[in-house]
Amino acid sequence: xxxxxxVVFNLFHGNMIDYFIQKNENKDYLDKLEFxxxxxxxxxxxxITKDTPKFKNxxxxxxxxxxxxxxxxxxKQVDNLKTNHQGIYVIQDNDFMFFSKVSKxxxxxxxxxxxxxxxxxxxxxxxxxxxxxxIVTAEIENLPICKFQIELQKS
Amino acid sequence: xxxxxxVVFNLFHGNMIDYFIQKNENKDYLDKLEFxxxxxxxxxxxxITKDTPKFKNxxxxxxxxxxxxxxxxxxKQVDNLKTNHQGIYVIQDNDFMFFSKVSKxxxxxxxxxxxxxxxxxxxxxxxxxxxxxxIVTAEIENLPICKFQIELQKS
Numbered sequence: 067x068x069x070x071x072x073v074v075f076n077l078f079h080g081n082m083i084d085y086f087i088q089k090n091e092n093k094d095y096l097d098k099l100e101f102x103x104x105x106x107x108x109x110x111x112x113x114i115t116k117d118t119p120k121f122k123n124x125x126x127x128x129x130x131x132x133x134x135x136x137x138x139x140x141x142k143q144v145d146n147l148k149t150n151h152q153g154i155y156v157i158q159d160n161d162f163m164f165f166s167k168v169s170k171x172x173x174x175x176x177x178x179x180x181x182x183x184x185x186x187x188x189x190x191x192x193x194x195x196x197x198x199x200x201i202v203t204a205e206i207e208n209l210p211i212c213k214f215q216i217e218l219q220k221s
Numbered sequence: 222x223x224x225x226x227x228v229v230f231n232l233f234h235g236n237m238i239d240y241f242i243q244k245n246e247n248k249d250y251l252d253k254l255e256f257x258x259x260x261x262x263x264x265x266x267x268x269i270t271k272d273t274p275k276f277k278n279x280x281x282x283x284x285x286x287x288x289x290x291x292x293x294x295x296x297k298q299v300d301n302l303k304t305n306h307q308g309i310y311v312i313q314d315n316d317f318m319f320f321s322k323v324s325k326x327x328x329x330x331x332x333x334x335x336x337x338x339x340x341x342x343x344x345x346x347x348x349x350x351x352x353x354x355x356i357v358t359a360e361i362e363n364l365p366i367c368k369f370q371i372e373l374q375k376s
């Protein structure tokens with residue numbers, strides 16, 4: 067967490083999740099967060115691509131996500147990008163902002179899973195705004211490392 | 222909006238409100254936002270007062286809110302503080318972050334009212350963490366000017 071606003075955002079996000087859990091919203095709140103993230107990802111990309119020339123191809127878009135989009139939210143680029151060249155991309159962030167101050171125990175890894183809906187939604191929304199329909203899932207291997215898998219959907 | 226994270230936070234907040242409205246949550250979502258803001262305000266103050274000496278009195282606390290707390294979230298101090306010396310304080314921010322990029326028409330002023338629950342909650346939570354129970358209300362006179370009234374509650 068580099069700047070105060072990140073702290074505020076993280077606390078807000080955490081308190082929102084606590085609130086939903088407290089109100090017994092089961093797993094529905096994760097869908098809500100994913101959807102709000104999706105809309106927010108779209109809006110962010112709409113803003114930051116205003117003066118960007120058109121993208122050449124799919125890989126060009128993914129690279130934009132890994133650099134500009136990631137930096138806009140997380141103040142850093144992703145640490146690794148892999149693809150199977152068949153429509154699956156895996157983005158790795160070795161110090162994912164939402165987890166960088168979190169204790170590294172197994173209990174917390176389980177706890178952190180619920181913090182993944184929002185960033186998955188942000189990523190899916192960003193790609194959707196750039197014309198890419200996809201399914202985004204995330205997994206935590208060892209905190210604070212986080213991997214996001216993008217599975218492109220044929221339109 | 223000074224830094225990218227403010228933009229992200231503002232977009233997230235706006236999309237969250239849109240989502241709640243879309244789902245016909247009536248006015249309940251404003252209470253939800255106020256409550257999540259309250260918890261977040263508490264957490265922020267808990268963090269930023271770790272190494273702060275104890276406050277001398279009520280006015281000392283209010284001044285801390287106007288300077289340190291406000292700066293933490295909105296990157297500036299408040300522009301004006303008034304009190305009737307009978308438990309009511311009015312804080313004025315002449316360029317309130319949530320509204321600084323908003324069109325200044327009457328329609329938008331009405332629209333903006335729903336963006337006040339979160340900052341009211343943040344403020345009430347911050348004061349609660351410092352031992353002050355209060356009611357916080359807000360009003361927009363002319364965008365982007367925003368006034369917050371703090372009415373202390375006898376405990």
